[in-house]
Amino acid sequence: MGPLLLMIEGRQRQKRWVGEGGPGGPTFRYFTWHTCVLGIVGCAIMMFLINAIYASASIAFMLLLLLLIHYLSPTSSWGYISQALIFHQVRKYLLMLDVRKDHVKFWRPQVLLMVSNPRSSVGLITFINDIKKSGLYVLGHVQLGDLNTLPSDPLQSQYDSWLSLVDHLNIKAFVNLTLADSVRHGVQHLLFISGLGGMRPNTLVLGFYDDCLPKDKLVDPSLSTSQSTDPSDPSQEPEQQPPLFHFASLRGSSDRQDYGEFGDGKVLGPQEYVAIIADAMKMLKNVVLARYFNNFDRAQVLSPPSSSLGKGAVYVDVWPVNLLHPDSCSYVDTCSLFLLQLACILNMVRAWRKATLRLFLCVEEGRSVRGSEEKLGQLLKELRIKARIYPVPWDQQVALHWQRQGKWGKKPSQSPETTTEEKKLRTDEDEENDDDYVNSFPSNTMRLSDDYLSAVNKLILDQARPPPAVRFLYLPRPPADTRRYAAYLHQLELLTQDLGPTLLIHGVTPVITTDL
Numbered sequence: 001m002g003p004l005l006l007m008i009e010g011r012q013r014q015k016r017w018v019g020e021g022g023p024g025g026p027t028f029r030y031f032t033w034h035t036c037v038l039g040i041v042g043c044a045i046m047m048f049l050i051n052a053i054y055a056s057a058s059i060a061f062m063l064l065l066l067l068l069i070h071y072l073s074p075t076s077s078w079g080y081i082s083q084a085l086i087f088h089q090v091r092k093y094l095l096m097l098d099v100r101k102d103h104v105k106f107w108r109p110q111v112l113l114m115v116s117n118p119r120s121s122v123g124l125i126t127f128i129n130d131i132k133k134s135g136l137y138v139l140g141h142v143q144l145g146d147l148n149t150l151p152s153d154p155l156q157s158q159y160d161s162w163l164s165l166v167d168h169l170n171i172k173a174f175v176n177l178t179l180a181d182s183v184r185h186g187v188q189h190l191l192f193i194s195g196l197g198g199m200r201p202n203t204l205v206l207g208f209y210d211d212c213l214p215k216d217k218l219v220d221p222s223l224s225t226s227q228s229t230d231p232s233d234p235s236q237e238p239e240q241q242p243p244l245f246h247f248a249s250l251r252g253s254s255d256r257q258d259y260g261e262f263g264d265g266k267v268l269g270p271q272e273y274v275a276i277i278a279d280a281m282k283m284l285k286n287v288v289l290a291r292y293f294n295n296f297d298r299a300q301v302l303s304p305p306s307s308s309l310g311k312g313a314v315y316v317d318v319w320p321v322n323l324l325h326p327d328s329c330s331y332v333d334t335c336s337l338f339l340l341q342l343a344c345i346l347n348m349v350r351a352w353r354k355a356t357l358r359l360f361l362c363v364e365e366g367r368s369v370r371g372s373e374e375k376l377g378q379l380l381k382e383l384r385i386k387a388r389i390y391p392v393p394w395d396q397q398v399a400l401h402w403q404r405q406g407k408w409g410k411k412p413s414q415s416p417e418t419t420t421e422e423k424k425l426r427t428d429e430d431e432e433n434d435d436d437y438v439n440s441f442p443s444n445t446m447r448l449s450d451d452y453l454s455a456v457n458k459l460i461l462d463q464a465r466p467p468p469a470v471r472f473l474y475l476p477r478p479p480a481d482t483r484r485y486a487a488y489l490h491q492l493e494l495l496t497q498d499l500g501p502t503l504l505i506h507g508v509t510p511v512i513t514t515d516l
Contacts, residue, residue: 097198107511109345110136112176112194112201114187116267118165119247120214121207123296127470127501128205129171130298130349131342136199137173139166142186144267145179155179161246165218168245183268187276191283202509204280208291209273210493214250215294274485278478281508286338289475289492289504296501301469302351314355315468318343318387321362322474323456323495324448326398331361331376335474337383338507343472344385357387360463365395382514390463397459400452446484453494460499471499475506 047055070082111132115121129137139162143155155177162175176194180186187204194201251266280287304312320336340359346352361376363369369391380387460471473496478488496502 094197094199099198099200102198104510104513108135109133109342110195110200110202111205112138112140112190112203113205114140114142114190114207116141116207117214117247117250118162118245119216119218119250120294122169122217123298123501124205124207124290124293125171125173126169126298127290127293127296129169129173130352131346133345133349136195136201137171138176138190138194138201139173140176140178140187140190140194142183142190143177143179144181144183144186146181147179153179158246165245182272184272184276184279188279191280191285201285203286203288205288205290206273206276207293208289208492208496208504209268209270209489210291212294216250217294218245218247270489271482271485274478274489275482281477281506284508286508287475287506288342291496291502291504292499293501298351301501302355313466314352315466316343316346316352316355316357317460317464317468317471318357318359319362319460319471319473320359322476323362324453324476324491326362326364326394326401327403331379334510335505335507337510337512339472339474339505340380340383340385341507341511342503342505343387344383346470347386355469357385358468359387359389361389361391362394363391364398365393383512392459392463394456394459397452397455400449400455402447402449402452446487448491450494453491454497457495457497457499467500469501471502473502473504475504477506 047058109132111128113125113128115125118125125139141162143158145154147153158177159175162177166173166175176190178186178189180189191201191204277287277289302314304314318339320331320339322335343357347355347357359376359380361369361372363372373389373391376389380389460473475492478485492504496504
């Protein structure tokens, strides 16, 4: 009995040493960490002096009891000591994480994924959990409303469902919910306040804005259990099990009567959507747009049938070039390197380790294909990225671009019969076109034709043999002129049409260095 009591006393002194008893415990005049350590060592020595066998047995019993409590996690009404210890350690190390000591060598993806409704975002949530690897992962959600007109905070009752979702999907993520008058303002709030200390999101992930109807991919465990039970068994009462998730119905479903602000169930318009992208880039956040992840099944994608083309291989296609600007075919700018880094991180995840990266090199006639391929291969070697390089000739597609059709710098001539009002209108148009020369992307946004975008889209589809699990594409900056936001979004939609799971990626900060 003596060794057991001494062990308990030593444990109590250890708790006081690490502050596990909480900030409200008593303090004594001669209490220091030195006296705590002296008491722990003294108790341990006395245990073995009394009886070494019983002392060893007591320590083994205590360790076994701790393991059972830790892994079985029985429900406790008096709290969890481990939470107090974790809080103490996490707070101490978060304060030591100094943002002024950040370096590109230690960069890692810290992702804020905006989720409108988890029921249609299961595939995207699980995929981003892979791509963030060991970085920070935050699930963000904006609920429209004004706290002045509400009797209480409507978000407090939703946290349990979101935390249950995290447990159900077995992902490592935090949850941040906010109440705002618009989605744009809500995303701004989350970008400003998400995270703590040196752990803050550096990448914003958004679902793509299109007209595809969302599908409910979130199966409630309690509902599935009740549906699979035998109704003839009187001992089973599924009504006693409340639903695990309390999320709203998807837009387009029969039980939803809310048609949204835009009449189609959406609470966000295309103008506001592109404005969110522009806001994130202004805040120096990397931006990722995810399209066609509604039907993404991670288990099915990573285990393709052996009878399919490619004999069960998994491919990740990477196009690290701005496809909307053929004259800017560079693989060494910040955005391209960020795109390569994310693809490499995904390939380093255990589940995706067997996937093959296919890097497509767009070349034109008159350029040395072999020289470009060797230069890109040397870059990948320096970055220690394993990928197969596939040269892709795209002269036919580039020929459809407005810069190659001789329209650069040409302005309509005025006939002698032009009236004064027509001259004034054309003068205004010329001034607007002159502004386009200052900022090349708005000019590019206005002049890009649907034929060119469709041709580039077909080019990407033709290279997919066998089809990849996911594609990584270059995301251009939004135009400076907000009037062209709708055209910008339309061009992204044509570029990614029918491509399957696709990520449009834009990086704003360096993430790769070859310096040791």
